[in-house]
Amino acid sequence: MSGWTEKDIPDQSGRVAVVTGANSGIGYVTARELARKGARVVLACRSEARGRAAGDRLAAEVPGAELEFARLDLGDLASVRAFAAAFSYDHLDLLVNNAGVMALPYGTTADGFETQFGVNHLGHFALTGLLLPALLATSGARVVTLSSSVHALSNIDINDLNSERRYRSWVAYARSKTANLLFTHELARRLAAIRSGVVAAAAHPGYAATNLQTRGPAMAGRRGAERFMRIGNRFFAQSADAGALPVLYAATESGVRPDSFTGPSLLGWRGSPARSWRARWTLDDVAGERLWDVSEQLTGVTFDALKR
Numbered sequence: 001m002s003g004w005t006e007k008d009i010p011d012q013s014g015r016v017a018v019v020t021g022a023n024s025g026i027g028y029v030t031a032r033e034l035a036r037k038g039a040r041v042v043l044a045c046r047s048e049a050r051g052r053a054a055g056d057r058l059a060a061e062v063p064g065a066e067l068e069f070a071r072l073d074l075g076d077l078a079s080v081r082a083f084a085a086a087f088s089y090d091h092l093d094l095l096v097n098n099a100g101v102m103a104l105p106y107g108t109t110a111d112g113f114e115t116q117f118g119v120n121h122l123g124h125f126a127l128t129g130l131l132l133p134a135l136l137a138t139s140g141a142r143v144v145t146l147s148s149s150v151h152a153l154s155n156i157d158i159n160d161l162n163s164e165r166r167y168r169s170w171v172a173y174a175r176s177k178t179a180n181l182l183f184t185h186e187l188a189r190r191l192a193a194i195r196s197g198v199v200a201a202a203a204h205p206g207y208a209a210t211n212l213q214t215r216g217p218a219m220a221g222r223r224g225a226e227r228f229m230r231i232g233n234r235f236f237a238q239s240a241d242a243g244a245l246p247v248l249y250a251a252t253e254s255g256v257r258p259d260s261f262t263g264p265s266l267l268g269w270r271g272s273p274a275r276s277w278r279a280r281w282t283l284d285d286v287a288g289e290r291l292w293d294v295s296e297q298l299t300g301v302t303f304d305a306l307k308r
Contacts, residue, residue, distance in 0.1 A: 004273050005245065006033045009252045013038030016089050017251075018131070020044045020072060020124070021099025023054035026146070026205050029244035030096055030251070032058050035065035037252075039094070044072040044083065046099075074099055074123025076110035077299055084130035092134035094251055097124040097145040097180075103169040113298065114162040116169075120176035122299055125183055129301040136305055141198045144250045145184050148204050149263065151177035155281040158290055178282055179291060181261065186288035188258035190306040199258050203250040204276060205243030206264035238270040249273035259283075 017034050021027035022043040031041045035058060043058075045051030051069045059065050070086065073079035100120045109118035128135075128143055135141040153174035161179075163172045180202065187200040246262040250273075256262075263276030281287060296302050 015039045015093035017094040018042045019096040023050040027098040040066040046073045074119045080126045091138040106167045116172045116176040121179035125295045126299040126301040143200045147180040148177040181282035182288045186292045201250045203246040203262040246273040
């Protein structure tokens with residue numbers, strides 16, 4: 001992996017990729033570089049205006065790029081189902097579960113779930129399940145789910161997944177990112193059980209300068225914290241382009257192993273893609289299965305093809 005850059009991405013011609021949250025930050029860079037290598041990329045975004053503007057910007061950066069916009073609100077399971085129902089391809093080579101929110105004030109999704117758990121985990125869980133037939137129909141398909149090194153702050157509380165007993169924004173974020181890794185772990189296990197050939201892997205961008213860091217403080221009206229985050233992004237974070245490299249590696253490089261976790265090489269903070277440390281609780285088979293079962297119950301999405 002040493003020194004791996006976007007120039008090392010293999011040819012993606014003929015491949016179909018869905019990237020959630022592709023209108024900005026890591027998602028935008030991921031979509032752009034996949035398109036640059038020939039993939040047809042579906043920009044799955046909550047805001048139609050921002051999604052289409054991102055598509056126009058990307059098309060200007062990559063002339064001839066094969067792109068399409070599709071609306072997807074991961075905080076609304078009806079929107080997730082509508083996106084999957086409208087998905088017009090009979091195959092899907094790559095699903096990048098990128099979109100997310102971080103350290104927001106307490107809130108709930110359209111379906112009543114705590115926002116960070118609902119968007120970061122349940123929305124992507126449901127999307128993956130609904131797109132599973134297209135993934136299974138594709139040789140060499142891959143699912144890459146974004147987590148964060150911040151997952152190390154907290155394991156999930158299976159008895160309080162919606163933080164109803166006590167809400168702490170950063171703990172809730174960490175738990176949602178642990179949920180992303182447990183989901184990847186259990187998905188990889190179930191895909192292996194049916195010998196599907198689909199690879200489920202995880203990645204994280206390290207500390208990358210995106211709007212993710214400032215949205216929470218801005219929503220809470222904490223101007224000092226928002227200013228602090230902006231300073232951190234300017235002077236300490238790596239660029240979104242650099243932060244996207246572990247995601248692109250996990251999404252395209254040959255030999256990526258199921259349930260692997262790729263991040264920046266330098267202390268998980270910045271640098272070229274490398275194998276990333278993860279908390280031991282993200283490899284817990286029992287916890288992964290319990291979270292999976294609860295997620296199916298909460299979303300109503302069952303991965304029937306994995307139950308053969």
